[in-house]
Amino acid sequence: MTNPTPPNRRKTPLLSLGVSFLLLFACGESKPTETNGRNARQTENQLPLFRILILGDSLTEGYGVSESEAYPSLLEKKLNKELSPKTKVHYKIVNGGISGATTSGGVSRIEWFLQSKPDYLLVALGGNDGLRGISLDEMKKNIDRILQAAKENDIPVMLAGMKIPPNYGPEYSLAFTQVFEKLAHVHEVPLIPFLLEGVGGNPKLNLPDRIHPNPLGHQAICQTVYKSLVANLN
Template sequence: MLKRFRRLILVNGCFALLLFTHIVAASDKTILVMGDSLSAGYGIDLQQSWVQQLQDKLSREQRAYTVINASVSGETTTGGAARLARLLQTHKPELVLLELGGNDGLRGQPIKIMRSNLSQMIEASRAINAKVVLVGIQIPPNYGARYAGAFANMFPALAQAHDIALVPFLLEGVALNPELMQSDGIHPVAEAQPLMLGNVWPVLEPLL
């Protein structure tokens, strides 16, 4: 009888522990990262990417956030806008980081299309009460000073229009350093990822 009682206590204790673990996991808030190859870890181990390093930092600091990396290499603002609704419904994020536009720019897409797509994504995220961080990017000047300038100015203009947080340039301190870029001159190496996170973190942290 005593053994059965002890076994019952043990089973109930294990069940309670599992239930508690589930509740803690379920209580985590979600950060959704919508990006392109710069956030998808192109050319490096995914575990070295700045997005994974963000998750590692949050875990070390015991902040109850789970990072969902929905970034896809080659993604455009049009593709991101088409995918976002389902991702918002599935993950119900507390925060959305939008790092898109680079591929649009490299393809010479009209600025007004990019602006419209990003605005749509911002509005969709805020419709579910998610905070939004817009992550700016720049394109090489050989695309023409006028286009490159309009492209770079699009991000702060959008952030101001929608009153959201802005990372001015994800590759600040990286893009002009050949040692931190892969041979294609577009994608950062693994050693650059902490610097990229360093550009994002001061903007993101106050929103946590």
């Protein structure tokens, strides 16, 4: 699994708001280094290489667990074990997660990320926006720009949704979730309704900080993402 190191990369834990339930959904971002054309890339075993960039936050970066335990690495292994024999391509996950990243950070780096021409993009940002109570109009605008950039580069996209507890009020929480639904509809891209399905709020699947998933939590996230990818990859 490729785990690139973009400029000004930081290993900072998520924002602490003093409300443990709110922190259960904390989330980071990163960039690829390979620049070969998509059609020319092949693996050593001569299978075409299919690269999936995951643009995310600390959930994607794998804060608090080893690289091999984070869901991007698990996803790469699962794709190559279970899907590759059917599709006859070799999958590589490019981990574009940085702890603390918000959607504005994704916008500032998306063109740089896309220079390597990944074959597929999974956008997994927004959790930190929700934790900080950032304007939902601003968050929506940022994700829209990321999805538009992928479209302009002819890169298929999947959007991962997030949910937050009603610490900023039930209206904000509901509207937050609906941002992802509306953007997926407008851009006609597949949506994972909740990246942390079955993980958020479950102490057995989170680290002692009750913020970040533990290895078991990452296994659950891997299953969630895998199911959506298999259903949507051509």
